[in-house]
Amino acid sequence: MKCFKHWLMLIIIAFPILCAPVSAFAADKSSSSSSATDASQVAENASLQRIKQKGTLVVGTSADYPPYEFTTKENGKTKYVGFEVSLMRQFAKDIGVKLVIKNMDFDSLLVALETGKIDCIAGAMNITNERKKSVDFSNVYYTGDSYFLINKSDKDKLVNAKSFNGKTVGAQNGTLQSTMISKDMPQANGKGLAKLSSLVIGLQSHKYDGVLVDAATAKAYASNNSNLYAFDSKLPATAGGIALAFPKGDTSLVNAANQTIKKVNDENLINKKWLPESAQYMKSYKKQNTVLSYWRYFAKGLEYTLIITIVSVFFGFILGTLFALMRLSKNKLLHSIAVCYIEFLRGTPMMVQIMFVYFGIGAIIQSLPALLAGIIAVSLNSGAYVAEIIRSGIQSIPLGQTEAARSLGMDKNKAFRYVIMPQALKNIWPALGNELITLLKDSSLVSVIGVTELMFQTQLVQSATYKGVLPLFITMMIYFILTFTLSRILLYFEGRMKHVQ
Amino acid sequence: MSNNKMIEVQNLQKKFKNNTVLKDITEHVDKGQVICVIGPSGAGKSTFLRCLNCLEQPTSGKVFFEGNDLTKITDKQLNQLREKMGMVFQGFNLFPNMNVIENIKLAPMKVKNIPEKEAEETGMKLLEKVGLAEKAKQYPDQLSGGQKQRVAIARALAMNPEVMLFDEPTSALDPEMVDEVLTVMHDLADSGMTMVVVTHEMGFAHEVADQIWFMADGYIQETGKPDEFFAHPTSDRAKEFLKKILK
Ligand SMILES: Nc1ncnc2c1ncn2[C@@H]1O[C@H](COP(=O)(O)OP(=O)(O)OP(=O)(O)O)[C@@H](O)[C@H]1O
Ligand SMILES: [Mg+2]
Numbered sequence A: 001m002k003c004f005k006h007w008l009m010l011i012i013i014a015f016p017i018l019c020a021p022v023s024a025f026a027a028d029k030s031s032s033s034s035s036a037t038d039a040s041q042v043a044e045n046a047s048l049q050r051i052k053q054k055g056t057l058v059v060g061t062s063a064d065y066p067p068y069e070f071t072t073k074e075n076g077k078t079k080y081v082g083f084e085v086s087l088m089r090q091f092a093k094d095i096g097v098k099l100v101i102k103n104m105d106f107d108s109l110l111v112a113l114e115t116g117k118i119d120c121i122a123g124a125m126n127i128t129n130e131r132k133k134s135v136d137f138s139n140v141y142y143t144g145d146s147y148f149l150i151n152k153s154d155k156d157k158l159v160n161a162k163s164f165n166g167k168t169v170g171a172q173n174g175t176l177q178s179t180m181i182s183k184d185m186p187q188a189n190g191k192g193l194a195k196l197s198s199l200v201i202g203l204q205s206h207k208y209d210g211v212l213v214d215a216a217t218a219k220a221y222a223s224n225n226s227n228l229y230a231f232d233s234k235l236p237a238t239a240g241g242i243a244l245a246f247p248k249g250d251t252s253l254v255n256a257a258n259q260t261i262k263k264v265n266d267e268n269l270i271n272k273k274w275l276p277e278s279a280q281y282m283k284s285y286k287k288q289n290t291v292l293s294y295w296r297y298f299a300k301g302l303e304y305t306l307i308i309t310i311v312s313v314f315f316g317f318i319l320g321t322l323f324a325l326m327r328l329s330k331n332k333l334l335h336s337i338a339v340c341y342i343e344f345l346r347g348t349p350m351m352v353q354i355m356f357v358y359f360g361i362g363a364i365i366q367s368l369p370a371l372l373a374g375i376i377a378v379s380l381n382s383g384a385y386v387a388e389i390i391r392s393g394i395q396s397i398p399l400g401q402t403e404a405a406r407s408l409g410m411d412k413n414k415a416f417r418y419v420i421m422p423q424a425l426k427n428i429w430p431a432l433g434n435e436l437i438t439l440l441k442d443s444s445l446v447s448v449i450g451v452t453e454l455m456f457q458t459q460l461v462q463s464a465t466y467k468g469v470l471p472l473f474i475t476m477m478i479y480f481i482l483t484f485t486l487s488r489i490l491l492y493f494e495g496r497m498k499h500v501q
Numbered sequence B: 001m002s003n004n005k006m007i008e009v010q011n012l013q014k015k016f017k018n019n020t021v022l023k024d025i026t027e028h029v030d031k032g033q034v035i036c037v038i039g040p041s042g043a044g045k046s047t048f049l050r051c052l053n054c055l056e057q058p059t060s061g062k063v064f065f066e067g068n069d070l071t072k073i074t075d076k077q078l079n080q081l082r083e084k085m086g087m088v089f090q091g092f093n094l095f096p097n098m099n100v101i102e103n104i105k106l107a108p109m110k111v112k113n114i115p116e117k118e119a120e121e122t123g124m125k126l127l128e129k130v131g132l133a134e135k136a137k138q139y140p141d142q143l144s145g146g147q148k149q150r151v152a153i154a155r156a157l158a159m160n161p162e163v164m165l166f167d168e169p170t171s172a173l174d175p176e177m178v179d180e181v182l183t184v185m186h187d188l189a190d191s192g193m194t195m196v197v198v199t200h201e202m203g204f205a206h207e208v209a210d211q212i213w214f215m216a217d218g219y220i221q222e223t224g225k226p227d228e229f230f231a232h233p234t235s236d237r238a239k240e241f242l243k244k245i246l247k
Helices: A002-037 A037-044 A049-055 A081-094 A104-113 A129-134 A176-184 A194-206 A215-224 A252-269 A268-289 A290-329 A332-345 A352-363 A370-395 A400-406 A410-447 A454-465 A471-500 B044-051 B075-082 B100-114 B115-130 B147-156 B174-191 B201-207 B226-231 B234-246
Strands: A056-061 A068-073 A077-082 A099-103 A135-137 A146-151 A168-172 A188-194 A210-213 A228-232 A243-245 B007-016 B020-030 B032-040 B060-065 B087-088 B163-167 B193-200 B211-216 B219-224
Touching: A002 B219, A049 A135, A049 A252, A049 B147, A056 A081, A056 A104, A068 A268, A068 A290, A068 A454, A068 B226, A077 A268, A081 A099, A081 A252, A081 A268, A104 A129, A104 A243, A129 A135, A135 A252, A146 A176, A146 A194, A146 A215, A168 A176, A168 A194, A176 A188, A176 A210, A188 A194, A194 A210, A194 A228, A194 A454, A194 B032, A210 A215, A215 A268, A228 B075, A243 A252, A252 A268, A290 A332, A290 A370, A290 A410, A290 A454, A290 B226, A332 A370, A352 A370, A352 A410, A400 A410, A400 B075, A410 A471, A410 B100, A454 A471, A471 B174, B007 B044, B020 B044, B020 B219, B032 B044, B032 B201, B044 B060, B044 B193, B087 B147, B100 B115, B100 B147, B115 B147, B115 B219, B147 B174, B147 B211, B174 B193, B174 B201, B193 B201, B201 B226, B211 B226, B211 B234, B219 B226, B219 B234
Parallel strands: A056 A099, A168 A188, A168 A210, B032 B193, B032 B211, B087 B163, B163 B193
Antiparallel strands: A068 A077, A135 A243, A146 A210, A146 A228, B007 B020, B007 B060, B211 B219
């Protein structure tokens, strides 16, 4: 019976949480389908008007894909370059708004578009029938073949698609190439990853025998890394070329984009101007492109990692105390809420929680920044663990302590604050320290929603330097120095507290 | 007989689930009186004492302190009245994370908002009174049982209570330390403090108490002056009890 009550509570609490985003999606869908039927009234579609009023065009991209889009540094700052970036600059200029670029994993782009985080995708995205179901494409501005990127040492063994039979071939998740592997290379063992840079690291460490990517990108990697080699896959092109993706029904915006694309195609700007420019960026870069010259990237990453950790520890502790008290409360409702909260957050992966807060809650509050979403998710998660630690700490204090305090005239709050909590804190200090260190490390998960913390920055450096292991090693050392220092500090305080007794 | 009742209990009953520990108790304590409560283990002595300052909430009946019914007032008023009722526990219940003087001055500072300096001065005076002034900066862990209990008494006295409740203050002590605590309590009684003492120390009860209350089976079976009680107990339960402990 008691058990049943708990379940009921859980369902009651979970229901609105789960339904809110679903209904938000539903609302999106219905409004978009109705606007699709109104396609004849193009002039009345408000999407272009909306962007113009807002003054910014937010473009989502996965900037590890030279020469389409990649990062370079200018005066120590990240700069997004590549011909698609140039195209988007042109588009933003043509409609008279400011361009904002959001860098994220390729396979997050469609969700981000759907939930309104971005206005448009420029991600070397091929037109496919499946994608057409969920987005509206602009006209095509580029068609690229797919190339294999391999280690130069395998150059004689791997000569065509067939020679990959029984071998491992990688592709970026959600890309045309990953579909091509499963369709056209059934004998090969296909594997996907979110980041192209990670795939290239895998290739260099022989986890993959080859990586299937777009021709321009494969060539860019090969020319920047003498150990790599690129060749044409000759696989049949199944897609209709590369185009911009917009939310379904944003017809006036698509039309505006098509005008820009027509101009660009007429003048052959991509081949004549922007591709050479990109190549230039990559070349001029190669010379001074050492990992250490990216120290500012690491510094920025460190800064954000510390911000996330410190803010989340603070709120995690407050939430933890609150829920610990609720869980210990005699009030059945408060108790049940706390139990549900703690069990739910401890019982689901933090990565999922982070994405859920960003995309789910973000669907309701459109302007929720990734950093804030990350901090909210990490704080909520940490709150659940801290609550359990604090509860065990409070319960470890003998009842006689409370009774002594109460008999001296202290009310419940004072007894808790001056007598119970200081002793509980001392007992749980090591466990809290562990939680703090875990939190610091787990903050790296926030990179999945594009917060520029240490892990995210590392991936930027990886794709910018075409080096995989060294940036990881540096990041590992930074994390270790942080956690080691932290554990020393915690030990010092633990020692002092012992000394006092 | 007396219109200066400090504590009065009427038809007090206390149940834990189905276990009726206190069945029906009506008694009172006058100002300045020292009451010793004795009786066999499990009789409900501790429960009774804890009902006096509402650490246990009575199931039914009334508990008056200086004319206020503790079962009817708000939590805030109850906290204020508790300040005037010091309590000493069998297990000392000192705060282990604070040294002796911090233990003593915490409640005066946090409850009565007395400035730290003043609280410390009063605390030191009380420590002198219980003979532990030189232990002010020690932690509870560093004290013997007898010393701990004397600190606990000083801590309760620091709130300047009108009545002191003792629950077997010497039962957890090694025999050689019992006297130092009893001496302090004896002095306290001599100074006119109203006291309710649950104890197994018959010598102390005989010597110090104004009245003995004998408890068994959830009732106060009989009350009387120590001389009369120990010489001529009237109830069968008391006779049996005295026979056992005098063996
Ligand atoms: N919090 C409680 N919950 C349930 N039962 C309790 C509780 N406190 C006391 N009791 C029961 O009440 C009865 C009386 O306990 P109490 O501690 O008052 O006896 P006592 O006379 O002080 O005994 P002793 O001399 O051993 O201290 C016992 O049977 C005990 O089990
Ligand atoms: Mg007892």
